[in-house]
Amino acid sequence: MVVVQRKELTLAERLYLPEVLRGLSLTFRKFFEKPITRQYPEEPLPTDEVTRGQPRLVVKDDGNIACVSCGMCEIACPAYAITIDGGETDRTIEREPKKFEIDMLRCILCGFCEEACPKDAIFMSNELELADYTRAGLVYDMEKLKRPKSALQRRIDYIYKLNNRWRSKP
Amino acid sequence: MSAILFYVLAVVALLGAAGVILAKSPMGSVISLLGTFFALAVIYLLAGFQFLAAAQILVYAGAILVLFLFVIMLLNLGAMGSRFELSFAPLQSGRARLAAAIAMALALIGLVAAQRASLKALAEPAADAPALDSLRGIALELFGRYSLPFQAVSVLLLATMVAVIVLAKRQRAGEHGSGEGAQ
Amino acid sequence: MDGFNIKDVPEVVLWIAKIAIIFGGLVGTAALMSLAERKVSAWMQYRHGPNRVGPFGLLQPLADGIKFIFKEELIPEGANKFLFRLAPALAAIPAMMTIAVIPIGTVVIADQVIPFSIAQIDLGIMYMLALGGLSVYGAILGGWASNSKYSLLGGLRASAQMISYELTLILSILVVVALSGSLDLNTIVDAQREAGLWNVFTPFGFLAFVLFTIASFAETNRHPFDFAECEPELVGGFHTEYSAMRFALFFLGEYCAMTVMACLNTTLFFGGPSVPFWPEAPWFLGILAFLVKAGFFLFLFIWVRWTLPRFRFDQLMRLGWKVALPIALVNLLVVGAWVAFTTKGS
Numbered sequence: 001m002v003v004v005q006r007k008e009l010t011l012a013e014r015l016y017l018p019e020v021l022r023g024l025s026l027t028f029r030k031f032f033e034k035p036i037t038r039q040y041p042e043e044p045l046p047t048d049e050v051t052r053g054q055p056r057l058v059v060k061d062d063g064n065i066a067c068v069s070c071g072m073c074e075i076a077c078p079a080y081a082i083t084i085d086g087g088e089t090d091r092t093i094e095r096e097p098k099k100f101e102i103d104m105l106r107c108i109l110c111g112f113c114e115e116a117c118p119k120d121a122i123f124m125s126n127e128l129e130l131a132d133y134t135r136a137g138l139v140y141d142m143e144k145l146k147r148p149k150s151a152l153q154r155r156i157d158y159i160y161k162l163n164n165r166w167r168s169k170p
Numbered sequence: 171m172s173a174i175l176f177y178v179l180a181v182v183a184l185l186g187a188a189g190v191i192l193a194k195s196p197m198g199s200v201i202s203l204l205g206t207f208f209a210l211a212v213i214y215l216l217a218g219f220q221f222l223a224a225a226q227i228l229v230y231a232g233a234i235l236v237l238f239l240f241v242i243m244l245l246n247l248g249a250m251g252s253r254f255e256l257s258f259a260p261l262q263s264g265r266a267r268l269a270a271a272i273a274m275a276l277a278l279i280g281l282v283a284a285q286r287a288s289l290k291a292l293a294e295p296a297a298d299a300p301a302l303d304s305l306r307g308i309a310l311e312l313f314g315r316y317s318l319p320f321q322a323v324s325v326l327l328l329a330t331m332v333a334v335i336v337l338a339k340r341q342r343a344g345e346h347g348s349g350e351g352a353q
Numbered sequence: 354m355d356g357f358n359i360k361d362v363p364e365v366v367l368w369i370a371k372i373a374i375i376f377g378g379l380v381g382t383a384a385l386m387s388l389a390e391r392k393v394s395a396w397m398q399y400r401h402g403p404n405r406v407g408p409f410g411l412l413q414p415l416a417d418g419i420k421f422i423f424k425e426e427l428i429p430e431g432a433n434k435f436l437f438r439l440a441p442a443l444a445a446i447p448a449m450m451t452i453a454v455i456p457i458g459t460v461v462i463a464d465q466v467i468p469f470s471i472a473q474i475d476l477g478i479m480y481m482l483a484l485g486g487l488s489v490y491g492a493i494l495g496g497w498a499s500n501s502k503y504s505l506l507g508g509l510r511a512s513a514q515m516i517s518y519e520l521t522l523i524l525s526i527l528v529v530v531a532l533s534g535s536l537d538l539n540t541i542v543d544a545q546r547e548a549g550l551w552n553v554f555t556p557f558g559f560l561a562f563v564l565f566t567i568a569s570f571a572e573t574n575r576h577p578f579d580f581a582e583c584e585p586e587l588v589g590g591f592h593t594e595y596s597a598m599r600f601a602l603f604f605l606g607e608y609c610a611m612t613v614m615a616c617l618n619t620t621l622f623f624g625g626p627s628v629p630f631w632p633e634a635p636w637f638l639g640i641l642a643f644l645v646k647a648g649f650f651l652f653l654f655i656w657v658r659w660t661l662p663r664f665r666f667d668q669l670m671r672l673g674w675k676v677a678l679p680i681a682l683v684n685l686l687v688v689g690a691w692v693a694f695t696t697k698g699s
Contacts, residue, residue: 232483240509
C-alpha cells in the first residue's frame with residue numbers, strides 16, 4: 001500500500017494569499033519573456049538535406065527533364081502514387097514522359113522513387129505544404145512537379161554523398 | 171405622465187401576482203413574481219422612495235427570488251413542464267374560493283386604512299418628522315423611533331430560520347426524509 | 354471658446370454625449386478585454402497571441418463580432434424559448450447599467466465643471482448593488498432554460514456562488530460607506546481626496562479591499578472561481594447551449610461586469626479620479642488616473658486567471674462562508690464601533 005505523505009502546510013501557505021502573490025509574481029516575470037512560438041507561414045520550419053518532402057522532377061540546366069520514363073519509380077512506389085505515360089522524343093535520350101503524375105494524396109514520402117531512379121531525375125524536395133480545394137488538384141502533373149536542378153541541389157549532393165559511402169572508389 | 175406610468179405598472183404588478191398563483195410551472199411563478207417586484211420597485215421610484223426601490227430590487231429580486239429559483243432548480247420538477255401555461259386549478263375548490271374572498275376583503279380593508287392614514291399624514295405632517303425618502307431619514311426612523319419593532323422583526327426572522335433548520339433536521343433524522351421541507 | 358457657456362447647451366445634449374462616451378467606452382473596453390485576455394495569456398505563456406487581424410491583432414474583437422453575428426442561432430429542443438432568449442439580455446443589461454453611477458472624474462470646459470458620470474444619485478452604491486444582484490438571473494435562467502444538465506449545473510453553481518459572495522462584497526463595501534459616511538460614490542471619492550488618504554491605505558480599508566477583490570472575482574465568475582463555466586466539468590456551464598450573438602451577449606456581460614467591478618474597486622478604495630500627491634491636478638489627469646487604476650484592476654482579473662488554478666466547489670463555499678464572511682462581518686463591526694466612537698455629534 002502506498003501512503004502518500006502530504007506536506008504539512010505552513011501558516012503562510014494556509015493563508016493562501018502569500019502564495020497567490022508568489023504565483024502572480026512568477027507569471028508577471030514570464031510576461032516579459034520572449035515568445036518561443038514560431039509564426040508559421042512567415043517563419044517556416046527549418047529544413048535540411050535530410051528532410052524528405054514531396055518528390056519533384058529535376059529540370060536540367062538545358063531546360064529538359066532528366067526523366068526517360070523507364071517506369072522504375074512507378075514500380076518502386078509502394079503506394080501506387082506514380083503514373084507514367086512514356087513517348088518518343090527527338091532528343092538523344094529518345095524517350096521522355098508524355099504524362100507524369102504523382103497523386104500527392106497517396107504519396108507517403110518514403111523516397112523509394114528517388115532510390116529507384118537510374119537517371120537522377122526524381123528527388124525528394126524540402127517542400128512539405130500540401131493543400132488544395134479539390135482532390136483532383138492534389139494529383140500533380142508534370143508542370144507542377146518540375147523544379148530546376150539548382151533548387152534541389154542540396155538534396156542531390158546529399159544523396160550522392162550517401163551513395164558514395166558504399167560505392168567503390170574508381 | 172407619471173399617473174399613466176403608475177397605472178401601467180400597477181396592472182403589471184397585479185398581472186404578475188396573478189401569474190404567481192396561476193402559472194403551471196414553478197419557474198413561471200418565479201418569473202411572474204420577478205415582474206411584480208420590478209413593477210413595485212418602479213412605483214416606489216415614482217413615489218420618490220429611492221432607497222425603498224433599491225432595497226426592493228436588492229433584497230427581493232436579487233436575493234430572495236434567487237433562493238427560490240435555487241430551490242426550484244434543486245427539486246426535480248422536470249415532469250411539471252417547462253412552458254408557461256396557466257392553470258386555474260387552484261381556484262377550483264370551494265375552500266380556495268373562500269380563502270381568496272377573505273384575502274380580498276382583508277386587502278380591501280388594508281387599502282382603505284392605508285388611504286385614510288396617508289390622507290391624515292398629508293393633512294398634518296409632523297414638523298420635525300424627517301423626510302422618509304432620504305437615507306438619513308430612514309435610518310433615523312428605523313434606529314430611533316422604530317428600533318424596537320425593527321429588532322422584533324429581525325428576531326422573528328431569526329426564529330423562523332431556526333424553526334426551519336429544526337424541521338429539516340428532524341426530517342432527516344426520521345425514517346425517509348424527502349426533500350419536502352426544502353422551502 | 355470665448356463666450357461659450359455650458360448652460361447654453363441643452364441638458365439633453367450633455368446627457369446624450371455622456372451616455373455615448375461612457376457606454377461606448379464600456380462596450381469598447383469589454384471588446385478590447387476579450388483581446389487583452391488572449392494577448393496577456395499568450396505573453397505569460399511565451400506565445401504571441403492573436404496577431405493576424407489588423408496591426409498587432411487589434412481588430413480581432415471586430416472580427417470576432419462579425420463572426421458572432423453571422424453564426425447560426427441554435428435553440429435546443431425542449432428549451433424554454435422565452436427564457437432562453439431572455440437570459441442573455443438579463444446577463445448583459447444589468448452589468449452595462451451599473452456603469453452609470455461610477456464617477457470617472459470631472460470635465461472642465463471653459464472653466465465650467467461638468468461631472469463625468471451619467472448619473473449622480475445619492476444612493477449610487479445601492480443602485481449598483483441592486484443591479485449587480487440581478488446579473489445572476491442571466492446565468493441561472495439561461496442554465497435552466499437550456500434543458501441541458503451541464504447548463505443546469507452551471508446555473509446552479511453560478512447562483513450559489515453569487516449568493517455566497519454577494520454578502521462579503523456588500524459587507525466590504527459597507528466598510529467604505531461607514532468610513533466616508535455616504536452611499537454616494539461622489540462623496541466617497543471626495544472624502545478620500547480631502548483626507549488625502551485612499552481607503553486602501555487605512556487598516557480596515559485594506560482588509561475590506563482584499564475581501565472586496567476576492568468577492569468581485571467570485572461575483573463576476575472569474576478564475577479562480579469560474580464554476581459557472583468550468584470547462585472540463587461542465588463543457589461551457591450555463592452557456593453550453595448558446596451560440597452566435599446570444600453567446601456573445603453572455604461574454605459581453607461578463608466583461609462589462611469585470612470592467613464595472615474594476616471601476617468600483619478604483620472608486621471605493623483607490624480614490625477614483627484623484628491623482629496621488631497632487632490634489633489640484635488638472636481634470637484630464639484625473640480621468641487618466643481613473644483609467645490607469647481601473648486598467649490595472651482589469652489587468653489583475655486577467656493576470657489572476659492565468660496564474661491560479663480553479664478552486665474546488667466545496668473549497669469555494671468554505672472560503673466564502675467560513676473565512677471571508679466572518680472576517681468581513683468582524684471588520685464591519687470594528688469599523689462601525691470606531692466610527693461611532695470617533696465621530697462627534699449627530
